[in-house]
Amino acid sequence: MLNDLKDFLLNDFFVTGDPLILGSQVAIALSIVAIVFVLTYFKKWKWLWTEWLTTVDHKRIGIMYIIASLLMLFRGGVDALLMRVQLAAPQLEFLHADHYNQIFTTHGVIMILFMAMPLMFGLFNIVLPLQIGARDVAYPFLNALSFWLFFWGAMLFNVSFVIGGSPDTGWLAYPPLSGLQLSPGVGQDFYIWGIQISGIGSLATGINFVATILKMRAPGMKLMDMPMFAWSVLASCVTIMFAFPILTVTLFLLFLDRYLGAHFFTLDAGGNPMMYINLIWMWGHPEVYIVILPAFGIFSEVVSTFARKKLFGYKSMVFALMSISVASFFTWAHHFFTMGSGANVNAFFAITTMIIAIPTGVKVFNWLFTMFRGRITFSTPMLWTIAFIPCFVIGGMTGVLLSVAPADFQFHNSYFLIAHFHQVLIGGVVFGYFAGLYYWWPKLFGFKLHEGLGKWAFWFWNIGFYVCFMPQYVLGLMGMTRRFNEYDFDMGWQPLNIVSTVGAFLMGIAFIFQVWQIAHSIKFLKKEKTGDAWDGRTLEWSIPSPPPVYNFARLPQVSGRDPWWEEKQRIARGEQPSPLPPLEPIHMPKNSGIPFIMSFFWFVAGFGFVWDWKWMIIPGLAGVVICMLIRSFSYDTDYYISVEEIERTEAKLRGAY
Numbered sequence: 001m002l003n004d005l006k007d008f009l010l011n012d013f014f015v016t017g018d019p020l021i022l023g024s025q026v027a028i029a030l031s032i033v034a035i036v037f038v039l040t041y042f043k044k045w046k047w048l049w050t051e052w053l054t055t056v057d058h059k060r061i062g063i064m065y066i067i068a069s070l071l072m073l074f075r076g077g078v079d080a081l082l083m084r085v086q087l088a089a090p091q092l093e094f095l096h097a098d099h100y101n102q103i104f105t106t107h108g109v110i111m112i113l114f115m116a117m118p119l120m121f122g123l124f125n126i127v128l129p130l131q132i133g134a135r136d137v138a139y140p141f142l143n144a145l146s147f148w149l150f151f152w153g154a155m156l157f158n159v160s161f162v163i164g165g166s167p168d169t170g171w172l173a174y175p176p177l178s179g180l181q182l183s184p185g186v187g188q189d190f191y192i193w194g195i196q197i198s199g200i201g202s203l204a205t206g207i208n209f210v211a212t213i214l215k216m217r218a219p220g221m222k223l224m225d226m227p228m229f230a231w232s233v234l235a236s237c238v239t240i241m242f243a244f245p246i247l248t249v250t251l252f253l254l255f256l257d258r259y260l261g262a263h264f265f266t267l268d269a270g271g272n273p274m275m276y277i278n279l280i281w282m283w284g285h286p287e288v289y290i291v292i293l294p295a296f297g298i299f300s301e302v303v304s305t306f307a308r309k310k311l312f313g314y315k316s317m318v319f320a321l322m323s324i325s326v327a328s329f330f331t332w333a334h335h336f337f338t339m340g341s342g343a344n345v346n347a348f349f350a351i352t353t354m355i356i357a358i359p360t361g362v363k364v365f366n367w368l369f370t371m372f373r374g375r376i377t378f379s380t381p382m383l384w385t386i387a388f389i390p391c392f393v394i395g396g397m398t399g400v401l402l403s404v405a406p407a408d409f410q411f412h413n414s415y416f417l418i419a420h421f422h423q424v425l426i427g428g429v430v431f432g433y434f435a436g437l438y439y440w441w442p443k444l445f446g447f448k449l450h451e452g453l454g455k456w457a458f459w460f461w462n463i464g465f466y467v468c469f470m471p472q473y474v475l476g477l478m479g480m481t482r483r484f485n486e487y488d489f490d491m492g493w494q495p496l497n498i499v500s501t502v503g504a505f506l507m508g509i510a511f512i513f514q515v516w517q518i519a520h521s522i523k524f525l526k527k528e529k530t531g532d533a534w535d536g537r538t539l540e541w542s543i544p545s546p547p548p549v550y551n552f553a554r555l556p557q558v559s560g561r562d563p564w565w566e567e568k569q570r571i572a573r574g575e576q577p578s579p580l581p582p583l584e585p586i587h588m589p590k591n592s593g594i595p596f597i598m599s600f601f602w603f604v605a606g607f608g609f610v611w612d613w614k615w616m617i618i619p620g621l622a623g624v625v626i627c628m629l630i631r632s633f634s635y636d637t638d639y640y641i642s643v644e645e646i647e648r649t650e651a652k653l654r655g656a657y
């Protein structure tokens, strides 16, 4: 009995045998001990619970999303560097095939679902309510629940690294490879449950922000007065609402195939693996637009702030964002032109894909015209924006090349594709979110990030990016295919691969600069006292940084676009500032531990499903249901902030009142 247990723990449960993983296991264990020690020593447990784990404040939830996503960027980045080391020279024996398969899978999943998505949600949370003059999102409790579902889902996915083994069937896990027969291990189950749990959180966030935008705008703010970032959030969240249910269902069917021996995606008993591939891309293609649309919004804000001009072509920008969101649902089959759907189907999807280039091009011209004759300041957010434009244009054009169905028979699954999607994901999404992070950082924390170190990071990222990925276009044309861990000497791929690996390490250095930049800026903290760090145009800059819990002491009255800029112009012309209505008590939601606890029970149930341990599944699911019941019957969920307290807080934050 005891021997059986030992056998199970050492052979199946813990991942053993690999020195790299052993090292990480020790590092993880030490970090956990260190965190527990620090929290206990400084008596911070209560603070952690009351201020953070139970918070429903959109700003704090946003900060937690951003911290989590930067940690995930680190992990995904280490995965990327390991792969680039293996590929630097022919026939290296650094990562063996199984291990390489696991690493490209976890890298892809983590970068898209656990890095890009939470970084995006972090920015939504922090910025959107402030920009539309709201005191929180429409459903603050649901918002906290979304975050913790994401968090525990990501934890479930990440533990597979040390427990049970990582998934290894690619970031979209096509059957039959991901079926029980060909992937009997638990890695694939960690994939299903980790993504499923966090995906439900993402769906809820999408619904929450659509409701927030439609119902919570400041008095007088018409939809067509909203800042462009708010429009991009709307476009992205509408896309989430229609795309994420497809993911949930698809993963559930895959689960049924594996768990109950159903045959949705097997050729025998009437199923079809192509159905999975269609379904997963019906979510997967919109997903990449979900993450790029907000970046377009960020660039629009940054460009008009730093060129000190109104955004050029507001209406066409809105139209472009919303039409991309719709069109993104009609292009999915361009991911498998080679799978034999026939010429007519391929032609349809080739054309829809090409059409997307039109609204995208419109936006690029709008940004250029906004900059034209502007008085541009080259602060870090603006640098990221300027670097993004050529990078995204090249990435987009290689995308159009890929959309030519017959040509794709050559490009498909080659390094040409790898270079293309990294160019739009790094040059578009990552650069975009960095621009946003640098731009809104002072609003978030009340101090700016050190510009000098930021510029070093910027140049290392940019040069590293081109050095890493430009050679991969050529390698792709030379025939190098993706998802291979080694190649022969006589292929002639060696020189370009070395260059590419050097580029990857330059980006690694860039990341170190960013960590240094944050540490340095905290150490030599220069408080930003005006609340308006960049001479901004939209409402978030009209309140102190960091904003008080209730954001706006009085809900702003809006008429027209760029309300804060207009107000500053009026004052500069010597006109009276708009009269202030009297303060009123503010209605706020109360903190709650339920989102954290309920999501933890989902983690327990998910872990039970992974190992098929009914003794764990049942209490896990029961915990979820009990949490729902408790919440349904609790009525003490809100409170009022009194006028005196608002006056005190405002006096403290604004100096005098």
Ligand code: HEM
Pocket (backbone or CB within 6 Å): 077, 080, 081, 083, 084, 104, 105, 107, 108, 109, 111, 112, 116, 169, 170, 171, 172, 418, 422, 425, 426, 429, 430, 468, 481, 482, 483, 484, 504, 507
């Ligand atoms: C920071 C620099 C990065 C480097 C050096 C890098 C490198 C790589 C490498 C070497 C592969 C595997 C190629 C193969 O063997 O098939 C890969 C795959 C992938 N990467 Fe990255 N990557 C980076 C950033 C990103 C980012 C930011 C994202 C997404 C936001 C991303 C998403 C993906 C995806 C989805 C895959 C496909 C995984 C699969 O084949 O299932 N990568 N990357």
Ligand SMILES: [Cu+2]
Pocket (backbone or CB within 6 Å): 284, 285, 331, 332, 334, 335
């Ligand atoms: Cu696509």
